[in-house]
Amino acid sequence: MKQAIHFGGGNIGRGFIGELLVRSGYEVTFVDVAETLVDEINARHAYHIEVVGNEPKTIHVEHVKAINSNMNLEELLDAFVTADIVTTAIGPNILKFIAPNIAKGLARRVKKNEAPLNIIACENMVGGSTVLKNFVYEHLADDVKAKVDRCIGFPDAAVDRIVPIQHNEDPLLVKVEPFCEWDVDRTGVVGAEPQIEGLTWVDNLEAYIERKLFSVNTGHASIAYMAYLKGIEDIAAAMQDEEIVSFVRRVWAETSELLIEKYGFDREKHAAYIRTAEERFKNPHLSDAVTRVARGPKRKLGAKDRLVSPASQLIERGKKPEALATVIAAALRFDYADDPEAVEVQNYVKEHGLEKAITHFTEIPAGTELFDLILAKNAELKK
Template sequence: MKKAIHFGAGNIGRGFIGELLVRSGYEVTFVDVNAELVDLINERRAYDIKIVGDKPEIIHVEHVRAINSAAHPEELTKAICEADIITTAIGPNILKFIAPNLAAGLAERVKVNQQPLNVIACENMVGGSTVLKGFVEENLPEEAKEAVAHYIGFPDAAVDRIVPLQKNDDPLLVQVEPYAEWDANVTQAKGEPPQIEGLTWVENLEAYIERKLFTVNTGHASIAYLAYRKGIKDIYSAMQDKNIVDMARKVWQETGDLLVRKFGFDPKKHEEYVKTTENRFRNPHLSDEVTRVARGPKRKLGAKDRLVSPATQLLAQGQKPSALATVIGAAFHFDYDGDKEAQEVQGAIQEKGLHKAILNYTQIPEESELFRMVENKTAGF
């Protein structure tokens, strides 16, 4: 049986990437520092996934084990030497913390195993594998760098599956939605790219990253910020509000026009992708708190993120992104006291004024028509 290592034994690791790897004929070794979780996986060597939606289903996943990387780094090194693929789902901020152990394992591997190996960071970020590669290189001994660069690939990936907040009686049970998408950059792979059910190797990953970012993430954030202004608590309830849904559809029309023009997506297929996304948000089993989806407005209002980036690109194409300007305006009113970024943005508005806050957080040039649109929409809420 082929061998896979997956960093992160949490819900996304077990409920998404780990399950696809097992389904594709791999024995999966989860790597985590949660001793109780590691021990339970090793005790059972299996767990269940519950698909929630119109057609609920239980999937039983076997051929799994786990390593506590904090307690047994030498066991992890041995596993890396024997692995056929390595993946992660730990969160962007944690990548730097796994790099020392990963680097140590790869340095040993290239001495004893010259088979190509691909390391794929399956994180909700752009260029996750490239970021991880940088952290690994910082931790590699000088004598191993050339061999690691030759044999080890770090293909960037785009991933998409909703794994809702949950508390189950069985600590290994994971509830997930039916939909799942995993794309990876074939041009960054070493050797023959591993064929994994549910993983699509693509040459232009940017297109799929932006399709997901400007459809799923943009739509989710738009609904959340509009719902917060109305005092609606969860996404499912927001999707019952006609005005919010109508505005979300206008946002999707704008981002869809951009994506079709920029990357040549088939308009009908993209329309189906948007409808699928809307239906995902209507799944009552996946409903998330509005304040959790809207959290981090400082990041979400960034020039390269889900709201400002498509609006800026549309303006450059000669289009007027009115719906996007509306939700950007709503984001500047997100004042949830449980979110540090929200409080920072609100403090900046109070201290320096709305004009300077928009300029600071969005980096939209103040002479731009988009800047005037956003300022008018924000003031109008």
């Protein structure tokens, strides 16, 4: 069998990337530091995935094993020599911590095997593989870097699958939604593109990153902030509220116009993508607390993030993003006391006023069309 190394034995690793790799003929070695998890995988060499939704099903996944990188580093380094692909799903903040071991593994590999190898970071971030590559190169000797440049690819990826918060009696069981998407930039590949079921190789990854960000993430945030203002506690309940559903469809209408105009997405196919997103949020098995989805307003209000970026781009194209401006105003009113970022935003508003807060958190200049639109929408929300 082909050999895959996957960093991260958690729910995304087992319930998404690992399963697609096994389905595509790979034996998957999960790399983790959770001793109990590693031991359980090695005791069974298999686990189950439950797909939850209108058509539930159970998937049996086998041909798996695990390495504890804290206890069996030599085994991990040897695995790099024969690996056919390396993937990660560990969280953006952990990439720098696995980089030293990846660097050691690559140094051992290129001494013995110069066959092409691609390393794909499947993280909820932009340019994850490139970020990982930079961390790895910090730990490579110059002569090794030259070989790695020739043999090792770090193609960036965009991934999307909702894995709900869960507490299962079986420690290896993972519950996931039916939908999943894994897009990878073919321009970053070294050698032939690995053929993996469920993975789509694309020429313009930015288009797919923004499609996901401005559709799924923007929609999710929009539902959460508007639901919070109405006192609704979870996303599935919010999606039973006709006013909120109607509103998020207006948000999607705005972002859809931007994406279709900017990237040339087929209008009917994109409409189907939006309908799928709406059904995902209606799935009661995937419902999340409104306050958890809305958390981190400081980050979500960033100039390049899910709310301000599409609104700004629409303004540049001569369009008026009424719904997006409303969400931005609602995010600035998110005052959940248990969220440190929400507290920070509210304290800034109290101390400096809303107008300065808008520019401080969104980088939208005072007096611009979008700035004035947000102020107007805030006044409407007050009523």
